[in-house]
Amino acid sequence: MRPWLIAAGLAAACTTPLRVASGAAFSKGGVQPILELSGGLEGAVWTDHRRHEAFWLGSTIAYTLTRDSEGIFVGPEVQLSRLRNPHVGARSLEVVCVRPELGWARFTPPAPQAAFVGGSAQWIHSIRGVPFTLGVRAGRFDSGPDQGLYTSIVFGVVASSPLYWMQ
Secondary structure (H helix, E strand, O other): OOHHHHHHHHHHHOOOOEEEEEEEEEEOOEEEEEEEEEEEEEEEEEEEOOOOEEEEEEEEEEEEEOOOEEEEEEEEEEEEEEEEOOOOOOOEEEEEEEEEEEEEEEEOOOOOOEEEEEEEEEEEEEEOOEEEEEEEEEEEEOOOOOEEEEEEEEEEEEEEOOHHHHO
């Protein structure tokens, strides 16, 4: 793994949910298993401390890896979060993230770099204190084995999150 990616991941862990997920990518090239690491910089624009809700704006970067490609997806993000039952041990966090994205992918065997235009949505829900995430990405690659419509679905965990402390 590239050192800059690890450094970016550690920096993101302090400011935003750092998500680690795996699932499947669907494209012209077929169905492939995918691993995704995402995080970024975000700030609360509006908070309601009494209701434990917040509206966030920021930017996110996602790194994906499949058998024959690695990709980077970036974009601005809108995030809504809510903490349910904050005063009991069974509290749960719910977050919805939506972002338009630009991306780039490299394929093996070597092929020209492909550009991506699309968007993604991600949900975070805490079950018994473990924040799980479900994400969907859809868009188009302009070239390469995944040229045309590309979709991925991932499921994973949130490795770190300041959301509990911010609300």
